[in-house]
Amino acid sequence: MSIVEKAAEKLKALPLESGQPQPLQTETKPVPKAPMVERLQERTRMLDQPAESAPLCVVDLAALKRMSVLPADDDAERRLADELRRVKRPLLDNAFGAGAETFARAKRIVVTSAEAGEGKTFTALNLALSLAHETDFEVLLVDGDIPKSDITRIFGLSGEGGLMDVLADEQRAPAEVIVRTDVPNLLVVPAGKRHPLAAELFRSRRMEYVLDQWGGQHRGRLMVFDSPPLLAASESQVLASHMGQVVVVVAAGRTRRQAVNSALQRLNDLQYVGLILNMSDLSADESYYDNDHESHSRDR
Secondary structure (H helix, E strand, O other), X not given: OOHHHHXXXXXXXXXXXXXXXXXXXXXXXXXXOOOHHHHHHHHHHHHOOOOOOOOOEOOOHHHHHHOOOOOOOHHHHHHHHHHHHHHHHHHHHHHHOXXXXXXXXXXXXXXXXXXXXXXXXXXXHHXXXXXXXXXXXXXXXXXXXXXXXXXXXXXXXXXXXXXHHHHXXXXXXXXXXXXXXXXXXXXXXXXXXXXXXXXXXXXXXXXXXXXXXXXXXXXXXXXXEEOOOOOOOHHHHHHHHOOOEEEEEEEOXXXXXXXXXXXXXXXXXXXXXXXXXXXXXXXXXXXXXXXXXXXXXXXX
16 A cells, blocks of 8 residues: 555544644834834735744654654655655746746645545645755645645644634734744644635635735745645635646546546646656656646646
8 A cells, every 4th residue: 555545544533732832932122113114014024924922833743654644664755755856846946946937926836636535635745844845945834625624634733723714804914824833944824714605715815915925025935735626626726726836646547537637627727737646656767747837638
């Protein structure tokens, strides 16, 4: 049984416990009133960053391995790390390198699939961790799969404010729901409370505002979204429309070609689209990752 198949079976495991260290103590000093432009710039900077006093989420890597959302042994971990390096290379080039001017919103990456059970959450989590190993920017992992909220549960953040809460309540600053973790360069946003109008909220102007705030205006930040399958939930296509890069997970020998083509038809022709083949017997150097941003309808 492959790593991804084990992950799919154990993803409903009990939530992890997260540590709750004491908030940092800061000294408040009077600050001279700045000119209006400077005050607006400072307000934007503060909204863009998680509160310094926010509790730190301690990521129990050993527990994640027991849940099979991380590789359980060193060999599997090395294989996955090598595969993810191949996956993230074009994503990073599009976000920061030579392709950065080609794709709009390239720092927003959504991981999805055609149907359920193909390993998208496993891929989103491990891709975010791999990207967080880079030293020049930080990664914001967002749970956009509202119906299942697996990322939220994996990090032990059930009941915490999240994506849906800042969309539904315009009085809440987007940075309020960003959770710092003890993994360097990794931040997490839980799904938040379910809402009957999730698709409408994803389509709203508020959504674009929140994404702009989360994107980081004064430092490099990549956003990685775990999304519902494209053929399973109405909000998945709307969420993908806000993204510059789309990673579609395909289960080898399981996902129907018709389903993959139907899912790809729902994406924007201007987006960068990459396909990840999961549950495959192919070696790491054989067609593990494919990308195409010009035509989504061709046979694969």
